[in-house]
Amino acid sequence: MTDAGDSHYFARRPSARSRPREIEAEVRGQHLSFVTDRGVFSYGRVDPGSRLLAEQMKLPDEGELLDWGCAWGLLGIVAKRLRPELRVTMVDINERACDLARENLRRNQVEAEVVCGDAEAALAGRSFDAIVCNPPISAGRQVVLAMMDHAARALRPGGEFWMVAATNKGAKTLRRELEARFADVERVAMRGGFRIYRAAGPINREVEHSDE
Numbered sequence: 001m002t003d004a005g006d007s008h009y010f011a012r013r014p015s016a017r018s019r020p021r022e023i024e025a026e027v028r029g030q031h032l033s034f035v036t037d038r039g040v041f042s043y044g045r046v047d048p049g050s051r052l053l054a055e056q057m058k059l060p061d062e063g064e065l066l067d068w069g070c071a072w073g074l075l076g077i078v079a080k081r082l083r084p085e086l087r088v089t090m091v092d093i094n095e096r097a098c099d100l101a102r103e104n105l106r107r108n109q110v111e112a113e114v115v116c117g118d119a120e121a122a123l124a125g126r127s128f129d130a131i132v133c134n135p136p137i138s139a140g141r142q143v144v145l146a147m148m149d150h151a152a153r154a155l156r157p158g159g160e161f162w163m164v165a166a167t168n169k170g171a172k173t174l175r176r177e178l179e180a181r182f183a184d185v186e187r188v189a190m191r192g193g194f195r196i197y198r199a200a201g202p203i204n205r206e207v208e209h210s211d212e
Helices: 048-056 073-081 096-105 143-156 173-181
Strands: 021-027 029-034 064-070 086-091 113-116 127-135 155-166 182-191 194-202
Touching: 021 073, 021 113, 021 182, 029 073, 029 096, 048 073, 048 155, 048 182, 048 194, 064 073, 064 173, 073 096, 073 127, 086 096, 096 182, 127 143, 143 155, 143 173, 143 194, 155 173, 173 182, 173 194
Parallel strands: 064 086, 064 127, 086 113, 127 155
Antiparallel strands: 021 029, 155 194, 182 194
16 A cells, blocks of 8 residues: 555655645545645545545544544544534654644644654553544554554544455455454445444453462
């Protein structure tokens, strides 16, 4: 899922030379404008998996939502435009992505918190009513499984984790991993080579050790 000619987007400081490109998109009835850049996921276009997730994700009316791995900000900005009462947090390890997300919030006249850094460390102790994520599959299976683990811990009671996965990049296996972490897992959409999963009811997977 890297952009051709770019360094891997799951990096704190991408080495790809900056070459900003503006795009416009219509998503869920919202006309949106974005700046994208090389070295950041989905350069110069709306990624079809992210679009499908943006179209399918069910948003709470209020509370806190996390856009995990926000890149230049599509999911968080769509969520905030559709549910102004939501408190939206967007996080990405890629510093260029974070700068783009802040700029795109301004362009689309919405406010959200942008956190730059490793989500598990940067958001330690925080919880959310909804988490949406297009995970960086090419960063490796262990990275994605760690994201699932943290999402299960960070969800508030009644919260939901929404994730997109490419069918040809292990979507069925990822569903089984979700089912090991959540009591309620549903495939809510499948289109264009992508599947959207909704997961709720985190399972306590910590092993309790007896002192006896």
